[in-house]
Amino acid sequence: MKRIPLKQLVSFLDRELRLSEFPDDESANGLQVEGAGQVGKVGLAVDACDYVFREAAEQKTDILLVHHGLIWGGIRSVTGVMKKRIKTLLDADISLYACHLPLDWHPEHGNNSMILKALSIKRLGEFGEYHGKRIGCRGRLSGDLSLKEFALRVDKALNTKAVTIGLGKKVRNVGVVSGGGWSAIYDAEKLGIDTLLIGEPAHSAYTLAEEMQVNLVFAGHYATETLGVRAVGDLLRGRFGLDIAFIDHPTGL
Numbered sequence: 001m002k003r004i005p006l007k008q009l010v011s012f013l014d015r016e017l018r019l020s021e022f023p024d025d026e027s028a029n030g031l032q033v034e035g036a037g038q039v040g041k042v043g044l045a046v047d048a049c050d051y052v053f054r055e056a057a058e059q060k061t062d063i064l065l066v067h068h069g070l071i072w073g074g075i076r077s078v079t080g081v082m083k084k085r086i087k088t089l090l091d092a093d094i095s096l097y098a099c100h101l102p103l104d105w106h107p108e109h110g111n112n113s114m115i116l117k118a119l120s121i122k123r124l125g126e127f128g129e130y131h132g133k134r135i136g137c138r139g140r141l142s143g144d145l146s147l148k149e150f151a152l153r154v155d156k157a158l159n160t161k162a163v164t165i166g167l168g169k170k171v172r173n174v175g176v177v178s179g180g181g182w183s184a185i186y187d188a189e190k191l192g193i194d195t196l197l198i199g200e201p202a203h204s205a206y207t208l209a210e211e212m213q214v215n216l217v218f219a220g221h222y223a224t225e226t227l228g229v230r231a232v233g234d235l236l237r238g239r240f241g242l243d244i245a246f247i248d249h250p251t252g253l
């Protein structure tokens with residue numbers, strides 16, 4: 001197995017994922033827990049949690065790269081669930097690297113760009129202001145689809161069961177915001193986006209969709225956020241020849 005120093009991997013990721021573009025992210029992006037000094041196997045997951053950590057230990061990974069890390073705004077105490085989680089990592093000498101907003105936004109490896117690709121939507125640009133940055137992606141299908149046809153394409157590409165809110169409008173100009181992010185509907189309306197694909201369903205979005213005449217597709221928070229970490233895994237395999245394992249722990253939400 002090919003191995004590289006942890007330090008080399010971390011500085012490569014920090015740069016490649018452009019962490020410095022999101023200084024206000026609540027997530028402490030970057031290396032959150034330091035494990036072994038040499039890395040041969042990289043685990044990928046959406047959520048930092050005990051199930052994923054135990055699986056990572058079982059699969060003998062040296063570092064875990066996640067979208068939702070353990071540290072948000074700082075550590076107040078290492079007790080209870082936090083103690084258990086960190087202990088599992090430290091006992092197995094596994095590092096934890098988190099990349100939140102930069103991995104939603106990233107033009108090449110980000111969740112939103114990857115979703116457009118997976119749905120064969122031509123990328124036109126960014127939209128959806130969040131923390132001072134347009135974090136979503138927008139694009140155009142090569143032809144009109146009904147909302148039902150589009151939802152089927154989403155289900156297949158993201159391995160999910162999308163919930164839709166539609167008002168009879170065809171799907172052509174699509175905006176994508178992974179995870180939460182339904183408030184991007186305001187920008188979507190301004191830009192003439194007819195269909196907004198987001199992760200988590202939000203009750204408050206219903207009446208806005210109705211009045212703004214924007215179709216909504218809720219594809220699931222988890223399902224919209226597996227593509228970014230997988231893309232980074234592919235990158236690391238290609239660049240450094242590292243062994244990569246995706247650890248799936250779907251929440252169904």
Ligand SMILES: [Zn+2]
Nearest residue numbers: 179180221225
């Ligand atoms: Zn998320």
